[in-house]
Structures are given as C-alpha cells and as structure tokens.
Amino acid sequence: MKKECPSEQSLSAFLDGALADACRHQIREHLDNCAVCRQALKRFELGDEAIRSLPGITARPAFNREFWHKIDQMGMVRRQSFWGMRWLAHWKPLLAAGLTASIIAGVAIWQFTSPVPSVQDVIIAESIEMLNDFDLIQNLELFETWEALQMINAQG
Amino acid sequence: MQTDPDVALMLRFKDGDPDAFQQLFDRHKNSVIHFCHRFCGDERVAEELAQETFIRVYRAAGRYYPKALFRTWLFKIATNVCLNELRRPGYRMRSESLDGPGSKKYEASINQQAGYDSKRPDALLHQEEQRHMVLAAIARLPGDQRAALLLRVEGEFSYHEIGQQMGRSENQVKTLIYRGRRKLKDALGKYFGD
Numbered sequence: 001m002k003k004e005c006p007s008e009q010s011l012s013a014f015l016d017g018a019l020a021d022a023c024r025h026q027i028r029e030h031l032d033n034c035a036v037c038r039q040a041l042k043r044f045e046l047g048d049e050a051i052r053s054l055p056g057i058t059a060r061p062a063f064n065r066e067f068w069h070k071i072d073q074m075g076m077v078r079r080q081s082f083w084g085m086r087w088l089a090h091w092k093p094l095l096a097a098g099l100t101a102s103i104i105a106g107v108a109i110w111q112f113t114s115p116v117p118s119v120q121d122v123i124i125a126e127s128i129e130m131l132n133d134f135d136l137i138q139n140l141e142l143f144e145t146w147e148a149l150q151m152i153n154a155q156g
Numbered sequence: 157m158q159t160d161p162d163v164a165l166m167l168r169f170k171d172g173d174p175d176a177f178q179q180l181f182d183r184h185k186n187s188v189i190h191f192c193h194r195f196c197g198d199e200r201v202a203e204e205l206a207q208e209t210f211i212r213v214y215r216a217a218g219r220y221y222p223k224a225l226f227r228t229w230l231f232k233i234a235t236n237v238c239l240n241e242l243r244r245p246g247y248r249m250r251s252e253s254l255d256g257p258g259s260k261k262y263e264a265s266i267n268q269q270a271g272y273d274s275k276r277p278d279a280l281l282h283q284e285e286q287r288h289m290v291l292a293a294i295a296r297l298p299g300d301q302r303a304a305l306l307l308r309v310e311g312e313f314s315y316h317e318i319g320q321q322m323g324r325s326e327n328q329v330k331t332l333i334y335r336g337r338r339k340l341k342d343a344l345g346k347y348f349g350d
Contacts, residue, residue: 008334008338009330009331012330012333013330013333016308016315016333018314018315043341044337046341047340047341047344050344051194051290051294051305051306051309052309053290054194054287054290055287056186057186057189057190057193057199057202058186058189059185059189059203060203063185063189063206063207064181064185066207067181067207067210067211070207071211071214074211074214074215
C-alpha cells in the first residue's frame with residue numbers, strides 16, 4: 001500500500017457503503033489508480049461472497065413439530081401449576097373443616113378425661129375463699145365497736 | 157415502525173392472535189436457521205438455536221414494544237442465542253467436526269457430506285471441501301466478530317442496526333466487521349488462490 005492509501009478498515013466500510021459521501025468519493029478515485037487497494041478490496045469481496053455462496057438450509061419437516069411440542073411443553077408447565085392451585089383451592093375448605101373438627105374433639109376429650117375433684121380439694125378451695133375475707137374477720141371487733149358508737153351517738 | 161407488517165403481526169400476537177405468530181414463524185424460520193447455521197456450522201444445532209430464538213419471541217410477546225423493525229429485533233434475539241451457545245461448555249465438542257484440512261475427522265466429514273463416491277466428479281468434492289473450509293473459517297472467528305460479519309453479509313443489516321442488535325456503537329461494529337473480514341481473508345487464502 002502507498003502512504004496515501006486508505007486503511008483496510010476504511011476499505012471494509014467502503015464495501016458496506018458505510019462511509020460519508022466525500023470519503024467514499026475519495027476512495028473510489030483512489031481505487032482507480034491503486035492496484036494494491038483494488039486487490040485488498042477484492043479479497044474482502046471474495047470473503048463475503050464465500051459466505052453468501054454457502055448452500056441454503058431449509059428446515060426439516062420435523063422442525064415445526066418439534067418447535068410446537070416445545071411450546072406445548074411450556075404450556076403444560078403453566079397448566080400443571082394451574083391445576084396445582086385448583087387442587088389446593090378444592091381441598092382448602094376440607095382442610096379447614098378437618099382442623100375445626102380436630103379442635104372440637106380435642107376439647108371434648110380434655111373435658112371428659114379431666115379428674116373429678118376430691119373432698120380434700122373442695123375443703124382447700126373453700127379455705128382459700130375464706131382467706132380472701134381474712135382482713136374482714138380479723139377486724140370484726142372494730143366493726144362491732146363502730147356500730148355501738150353509732151348507736152350511742154344516735155341516742156345522745 | 158408501525159408500517160412494518162411483521163411488527164403489526166407481532167402486535168396482533170401480543171393481543172392474543174396465535175395465527176399472527178404462525179405467520180411470523182413461517183416467514184422467518186428459514187432465514188433464522190440459515191443465520192444460526194453460518195454461526196455454529198452444524199445443521200442440527202442450527203435448528204435447535206432457531207427454535208430457541210422463536211421460543212424467546214413467543215415468551216416476549218407480552219412485553220413486546222416495537223422499537224425497531226421486527227426482523228432487526230428477531231436477529232438480535234438470534235444473535236444472543238448463538239453467542240450464548242458459544243459460551244456453553246458443550247460447544248467445543250459440537251464444533252470439532254470443523255477441524256481443518258489434513259485431519260482424519262475433516263476428511264471423513266467431507267466424504268460423508270459429499271456422499272463420497274469414487275465415480276463422482278472431483279469438482280463436486282472440491283465444492284464440498286470449499287464449503288467446509290468456509291464454515292471452518294467462520295467458526296474460528298471470535299463470537300462478536302462472527303456475529304457482526306454474518307449480520308452484515310448474510311442479514312444485510314446496516315451498521316446502525318447491528319449496533320442495536322449487539323449493543324455496540326457503529327464505530328465498534330465497523331471495527332468488528334473489519335477484523336472478521338481480515339481473519340476470514342487470511343484463513344481462506346487457499347480458497348482465494350493465494
């Protein structure tokens with residue numbers, strides 16, 4: 001290449017028509033007078049042509065079937081999760097009813113199996129009630145004195 | 157963008173018309189398989205990649221918003237699928253069949269693909285050899301150079317569109333294509349008669 005030759009990158013962009021008008025015009029003029037750049041450009045063109053000349057590929061008959069099968073599988077995943085949710089929705093009331101029945105049965109069993117209080121337990125319980133009124137019983141004399149004073153006061 | 161009939165079809169599919177997707181699929185499947193085949197060098201893998209591309213289109217329908225021509229968007233997806241395939245550990249094994257001339261695998265592959273028969277004309281065998289050599293040369297390009305070059309040469313997309321597809325600036329695209337072309341030129345010296 002000569003000193004004033006465009007870069008190979010510019011030649012590549014020239015081939016793609018990706019240069020500004022002025023630059024493209026300049027390169028076109030240069031190519032008319034430079035066999036080296038013409039050869040470099042020709043090599044790029046041959047490379048592109050080699051890619052384009054590769055035989056075309058057409059889809060196998062099974063291609064469409066396989067593709068839609070994959071799409072269907074995606075749909076199945078969605079349907080499965082949908083059915084999963086429906087299953088849950090269907091059994092939710094039953095699960096709630098079962099839980100309620102278990103609670104009722106548990107309470108009933110607890111009631112029937114709890115022990116009957118003995119005579120001693122009853123005495124202790126009554127003693128505890130009496131203990132609550134202990135202050136009143138202890139100060140009973142004061143109340144009697146206060147009532148006598150009220151009577152004297154009324155007579156006087 | 158709205159004037160692109162493919163965009164209109166994609167919007168119809170987004171609105172729930174499955175026939176619109178079928179039309180898009182039928183219209184573009186061969187060009188996508190073609191591109192994937194150039195990229196990976198294997199017809200079977202190319203079909204799988206094309207199917208994956210259309211599956212992504214199918215899935216993306218709900219959030220589709222036309223920002224470019226449908227074809228530009230479709231090949232953006234195809235490029236991503238191909239580049240992802242390149243990063244998969246199994247990819248090397250698949251490209252082994254693209255070993256260069258001289259290897260037993262290469263010769264066997266050529267004979268098999270040409271349906272080798274001693275009575276067949278040499279020209280046909282030579283044609284197969286050239287085809288194989290071109291595919292092997294493309295397969296040796298780094299992924300981004302390969303994608304940019306194929307999008308330009310096969311897809312005939314502009315630098316601007318390739319930039320959109322690959323998330324690169326136009327100058328970067330220009331460099332990628334040039335580097336790809338230079339490597340292809342070096343690899344295909346024999347093909348060019350050097």
